[in-house]
Amino acid sequence: MLEKLLNQFGLGEKEQVIYRLILEHGKIAPTLLGRLARINRTTVYSVAKELKEKGLIVEDLGGRTLYYLPARENELEKIIKRENEEMKRKENSIRELQQFLKNIPESKTYSVPKIRFIDESDLESYLYEAAPRWIKNQMTTDKTWWGFQDHTFAEKYEKWIDWFWKKVPETIDLKLFSNQSIIENKMKGKEITRRQIRFWGGENNFTSTQWIVGEYIILIVTNERPYYLVEIHDSVMAHNMREVFKTLWEKK
Numbered sequence: 001m002l003e004k005l006l007n008q009f010g011l012g013e014k015e016q017v018i019y020r021l022i023l024e025h026g027k028i029a030p031t032l033l034g035r036l037a038r039i040n041r042t043t044v045y046s047v048a049k050e051l052k053e054k055g056l057i058v059e060d061l062g063g064r065t066l067y068y069l070p071a072r073e074n075e076l077e078k079i080i081k082r083e084n085e086e087m088k089r090k091e092n093s094i095r096e097l098q099q100f101l102k103n104i105p106e107s108k109t110y111s112v113p114k115i116r117f118i119d120e121s122d123l124e125s126y127l128y129e130a131a132p133r134w135i136k137n138q139m140t141t142d143k144t145w146w147g148f149q150d151h152t153f154a155e156k157y158e159k160w161i162d163w164f165w166k167k168v169p170e171t172i173d174l175k176l177f178s179n180q181s182i183i184e185n186k187m188k189g190k191e192i193t194r195r196q197i198r199f200w201g202g203e204n205n206f207t208s209t210q211w212i213v214g215e216y217i218i219l220i221v222t223n224e225r226p227y228y229l230v231e232i233h234d235s236v237m238a239h240n241m242r243e244v245f246k247t248l249w250e251k252k
Helices: 002-008 013-025 030-037 041-053 073-102 120-138 151-156 158-167 182-189 235-251
Strands: 057-060 067-070 114-119 144-149 173-178 195-199 209-213 216-221 228-233
Touching (some): 013 041, 114 120, 158 182, 209 235
Parallel strands (some): 173 195
Antiparallel strands (some): 057 067, 114 228, 209 216
């Protein structure tokens, strides 16, 4: 039972040997303690100091010789009081830190990726629900909606695109690469000047959509069923992807 208690106190092997000997003798000098424990005197003093700081032993300095004694009930009670006070200080510090972090925008502290997966049954409703949040976040970062787009997205969600451009602030614009297609030419004909689409060209078409919106990366598949959307909220990843698309836009 004693060994279990000492382990719970976090005592190492030498601390346990020294403490057991002090308990056994009730009062013992460092010299005898070192001889019985087969530990040199310097180590005995060091280990005893640790035990004293933990509140498990006391020193008797009344005579010419130093003695160690086990702490009694009233002295052990101080350990409980000290631990409770320390726990209270830690709790108060954690509460203060929680409040501090609560009042700081996440993007100003560190990036914690948040990922959402939306399946086909909820995709359209999620576009309407998430768009205001994406735009609000975008207004605090880069006001251009970057990326590439599979033209099938415009075919499937033309109604949402029209709704979006009626709601979006005048300061927001869009620069996307897409596939040469009937629907994208139709969208160009609507003369939404802030919606700039450049056709990628070549033999390979985009088969998915990727938008960079503020601190969000939005991935959408509408080329084949089941459709789905993946939203990643990560300021660092979004920043790097946005820089890629800026460079591509300048060179294309």
